[in-house]
Amino acid sequence: MRSWVRAQINYLMKNMERELFGPLVREHRIPEKKVRIVEETAELLRKYRMFAVLDLEGVPNKQFTMMRRILEDKGIVVKVVKNRLFERALRKAGVPNAEEVIKLLVNENAFVFANMNAFELKLLLDKIELPMKAPIGQKVDKEIVVPPGRTELKPGPIMSLFGRFRIPIQVREGVIWIAKEAVVARPGDVVTPELASLLDKLGIQPFYFKPKIKFAYDSGLVIPAEKLVVDVEGVRSDLGQAVFTALSVAAELALPVPEALELALHKAFIRAARLAAEAGFVTPENAELVLSEALRRAYALAARLTEAVPELKEVVGGVQAPQQPSEERKEEKEEKEEEEEKKEVKEEELAEGLAALFG
Incomplete structure (x- = not known):
């Protein structure tokens, strides 16, 4: 059989196989x-x-x-x-x-x-x-400074690179010394190949990963x-406010927890002292408060009388309003301390709070 006839027969058989069985698909094995x-x-x-x-x-x-x-x-x-x-x-x-x-x-x-x-x-x-080398083409966001001191670089062609960046140098002890601190890049500058090479040779890593x-x-x-993105200060403030509010409510309800009971007892003492002062009931504990309340009322009465009798202004003019009793000042001080405490929520507590909120 001639070769061209054999080739023709093979071609016809392949076409018939394709029409009858479709294209053969190889099995793909994943490594x-x-x-x-x-x-x-x-x-x-x-x-x-x-x-x-x-x-x-x-x-x-x-x-x-x-x-x-x-x-x-x-x-x-x-x-x-x-x-x-x-x-x-x-x-x-x-x-x-x-x-x-x-x-x-x-x-x-x-x-x-x-x-x-x-x-x-x-x-x-x-x-x-993490500190990293200066990438070529990267924009500089803050000054890059070359400090003075000894380098381990030998004198040679690299000295021209120092001159290009206006870095004053000296040759001593067979190596290059940088004579004075020099700024080689400012914010907005782009790191060139020459600058990247120089900083690398000096071991300076001005960028952070x-x-x-x-x-x-x-x-x-x-x-x-x-x-x-978490607003740490905002969340800290919100958590502090929540703690302060919860503590205040717990104190009002006199819940049997140490933090709330201490505040509740203090508030109860202040209220009792004020009530005793209003009633004129004097004890060693509230004597200062009673006298202060009496002086406050006397001063208020004197102020009213001066409206009716102007001549009394000369007498009343030298009278000063009494200062707040020490117990009231103490209460205000403690309230301020509580305000400070609610601001001092640490990042660890913040993370724990977020963990509780988001599971």
Whole structure:
């Protein structure tokens, strides 16, 4: 059989096979490594009550490793997983509202798993600041200063770089010394390759890495980053006001708790002393209050009399209104102290309050 005839027959048979059975589909096997990653991530999703997604774009490896160690020391797991594998883990773990999470998975991310509420985690992440090298193209937000002193740089072509940034130098002991402090960048300037190189050689890290959270997932709820910003002073003030109000109500009701009873007894004593003063009943404890009340009434009466008899103004003019009794002053002082106490709510108490509010 001629070769061209054989080729024609093969072509016709392939066309017939395609029409009868359709295109052949190869079986796609997922690599074992990816299967293991999905399994591990799904297990983390089941184990921890919440997770947060951090932006990894432009994050140096050194600073990321340092951040991971800080968080892991607090029992928080940080894992870098590709978005596609994380999607599979979400579905495998049966996470509620998973589709809403998947929509937000873009670019390179790190996933933080924790058994705390999202607001606690955000407060914790906000406290992390790690020094880092000057990235080329980054805008400067504050002055970058080169301090005076010895460097370990040998004299050579690098001396022209110092001159470019107007850094006064001297050569002593075979190395370059910076003679005087110099400002090499001001707010709004952009870090050039030359500046980045010089700062790196001098070991100066003028920038700080702060973890950037994209969103958090807590108990089925997706919380954007902007909603996680906590007004610490505002919440502290609200909590303090709530504590003060609750204590005042408890004191009025004389609830049998030490904090309320102490205040209730003090208020009862003040009211009893005032009532005794009104009735003119004198005891060693309320003598000052009774006399003060009597003087106050006498002064009020004298003021009324001067309206009818103007000549009395010369006599009454030198009379001063009595000062508040010491018990009243003490009460006002204690009320002020209570006002101060309600402002002194610590961040730890704030986090506990948020934990109670959000489960």
